[in-house]
Amino acid sequence: MGLNSHPAYLFALWTSQLFLLTAGYWRVNPRIITAPQGERRFPLAKHESLITLYHEENTSSLFVGAEGKLYYFDFETSVNYTEDFPEQESGICTKPEDKKNYLTFIGKYKDTRLICGTNACQPTCWNWEAREFGATPPLRPQAGRAKSLVDARGLVPFVPDQNSLVLADGEDVYSTISMHWNNGKIPRFRRVRGAAELYTSDTVMQNPRFVKAAVIQQDERYDDKIYYFFREDNPDKSPEAPLNVSRVAQLCKGDKGGTGSLSASKWTTFLKATLVCVDPDTKGNFDWLQDVFIVPSDKGWRKTRVYGLFSNCWGYSAVCVYTIDDIDTVFRTSKLKGYTGEMPQIRPGQCSQGNHRTPLETFKIADSHPEVDERVQPAAPRNRPLFHSKNRYQKIGVHRIQAGDGHTYNVLYLVTDKGYIHKMVETSDGVRNILAIQPFQHPAPILAMTLDHTRAKLYVSSAREVVEVPMDMCEVYNSSCNSCVLAKDPYCGWGDKKCVSLKDNRSALQNMTLNSTQEICLGVEPPPGDSLRGFQKVTVALFSRYFLHCPIESRVATYVWHHNHSKIGTCNPTHQPCIHFIENMTHDNYGNYTCVSEEGGFTQILVQEWLVKEPERPQLLIQRSQAAVISHSFWLGFLQMVALALLFQ
Known part of the structure; x- marks a missing residue:
């Protein structure tokens, strides 16, 4: 029986993989890390099934909404506290699990921070008074201070609902939440605060599941748009058609409703288009929109990028990127699906200036033919998914960072269903998966994630704890200059004899291209091939079993074992x-x-061990001395060695 098929070897392989997956941070390509660095964490008081995160940009604090409780954490000062928001029994709820107060919305409205919850099927908001962060004791939420918003219908669902989406934009609030307990079974997109209430017609979407909404300011104020992303039942019922289709819808922010009585309170500028995310090589279609992240551009609104996270029926994932310019062009120029008549002077979807309402004729055409014929394709030059993977990703975040070469890179943070965050760098050559982060002390699903772009931090929550993760974890590449530069992490470079964050040292050595890095580190450390570490002396008993472990630092590297300068195997x-x-x-x-x-x-030497015989008359002192110099690879595999010894008995 060969070694690769031996049961003991297979068991060691499995246990080693298990160790690596539970050891903290690890790097998919090119490095695996076994020790978390730089994160800060706070435990939650109990197991929380529903989490809402609220973080203000460029602050170190985080609000966490849960069942009947608000958590406050400051990751710089370590100040933390909780406030109870018990439900007020209304007698409305029919299910016991709904007779609670789930805090599902935390945000600012008219310079007031609101804490809003389901409150046993009677949605309620509390005004959280402004105060200096870190003050003690904390101020109590003042129920009733914001009397106009005590009734929180439209801001919070009557019961916890995954199909809830709320967007606050200045004095306007947009929502997909039903306004009445016994009404509104058909999901709608509404304007619930600010200007006059508007809602979408019941026929323009088929069983929608809302994903994301955003306001995009355009060249003229009257032309500002609301874009929202959702998936719905596919109207094409043919056997080969997917059951669901992913969409983007547009609305004019200044929509005043229609001129007729039936359209006066409806969005009259609604149009929807299909989002295409297909791999042209395999014809694989990713039709299930999971999440969306919008990245503004300093080159104007047209260059704003929309990162769509999709999955397919096999659970595989893909990321497709679109531009607002492409989406806008499709809505402005495409024909309406199924409509063959002449277009009116005010085209469906066209924004009107001033206080003009949409003409009845225009509304009727758009209401009966809400879908445009042309589909939104991924952005050029690829016109294909940015990447696709067998991983099941659930959330996406994107951070823009300027590297040492002066170029700006988009770094993707993708949450897996196993509780990991994959950190990927988008380059002109594609996407490079450089790090996988296990943020929690024990692997657990990630219930919520938010980004601080200014401070370069990730905030993630499980059911048990909340963690602040730095985006610039450069110490994980600290073994050598070449190791640091080969990582091609735009946050990191080699300086002061270690891998450092560029925010601390802008002159640190870095190379974001795919070329060799030897010339960059020349003179900084020993030439390639030289020993980077001294041999570690390990005493091994005669006729015993032993194995050496070599860390996999890159999926594209070649690994070779040598014994007394002779090649004995590859990995x-x-x-x-x-x-x-x-x-x-x-x-x-x-x-x-x-x-x-x-x-x-x-070339670098990752492991150097000198195996020597056990002395004939070992003494305790000698054994202790030898134990002190046993290599890291030995301890990494100690569990496997015990298992191997037992299996070979």
Whole structure:
């Protein structure tokens, strides 16, 4: 039986993979990290099934809404407290689980911070008075101070609902939440605060599931648009058609309603288009929109990028990127699906200046033919998914960062269903997956995530804890200059003999291209191939079993084991771990062992162990001395060694 198929080897392989997956931060490509660095965390008082995060940009504080409780955490000062928001029994709820107060909306409205909850099926908002962060004791929420918003219908659902979407924009609030307990079974997109209330017609969407909404300011104020993203039942019922289709809808922010009595309170500028996310090589269609993240551009609203996270029936994921310019062009120029008549002077979807309402004829055409014929394709030059993966991603965040070369890179943070965050860098050559983060002390699903773009922090919550994760975890690449530069992490560079954040050292060495990095680090550290570490002396008993572990630092590198300068084996980096197993330690097995990786012309020695015989009369003092110098790879595999020994008995 070969080593690769031996049960003990397979068990060691499995346990080593398990160790790596539960050891903290690890890097998919090119590095695996086994020690979390830089994160700060706060525990929650109990297991929370529903989490709402509210974070103000460029602050260190975070509000967390949960069942009957508001948490406040300051990650800089460590000030934290909780405030209870108990439900007020109304007798309306029919299900026991609904007779609670789930805080589902925390935000600012007219310079007032509101805490809003379901409150046992009678949605209610409390005014949280402004105060200096960190003050003690905390001020109590003042129920009734904001009398105009005590009734929170439209801001909070009557019961916890995953199909709820609320967008606050100045004095206007937009919502997909039903306004009445026994009415409004058909989901609508509404304007519930600010200007006159408007709502979408009941026929323009089919069982929609809302994902994201945003206001995009355009060249003229009257032309400002609301875009919202959703998925709905596919009207095409043919056997080969997918059950769901992903959409983007547009509304004019200044919509005043229609001129007729039936259209006076309706959005009259609604149009929808299909979002295409198809891999042209495999014809694989990703039709299930999961999440959307919008990245503004300093080159104007037309260059604003929309990152759509999609999945398919197999659970695989893809990210497709669109521009607001492409979306706007489709709505302005495309024909209406199924409409063959002449267009009126005011085209469906066209924004009107001043206080003019939409003519009845225009509204009737748009209301009966709300879908445009042309579909929104991913942005050029790719016109294809940014990437697709077998991972099941659930959330996406994007952060723009200027690297040392002066170029700005978009860094994607993708949440997996296993509780990891994959950090990916978008370059002209594609997407490079550089780090996978396990933010919690124990693997757990991520219920919510938000970004602080100014401070470069991620805030994530599980059911048990909330964690602040720095985006510039440069210390994970600290082993050498080449290791740091090869990471191609736009936040990091080599300076002061360590891998540092560029916000602390803008002159640090960095290379974001795919070229070799040898010339960058030349003179900074020993030439490639030289020993980076001294040999670690390890005492191994004669006729015992032993194995050496080589850390996989890159999925594209080559790994070779040497014994006394002779090649004895290679490892496939796609199969972890890379180990050399000695089943029976003989005299010929003693000596020097090295594991060498080679990538892009750069060579480094990752493991150097000197295996020596156990003394004939070992003493306790000598054993302790030897134990102190046992290599990291030995301790990493200690559990597997015990398992191997038991299996071979």
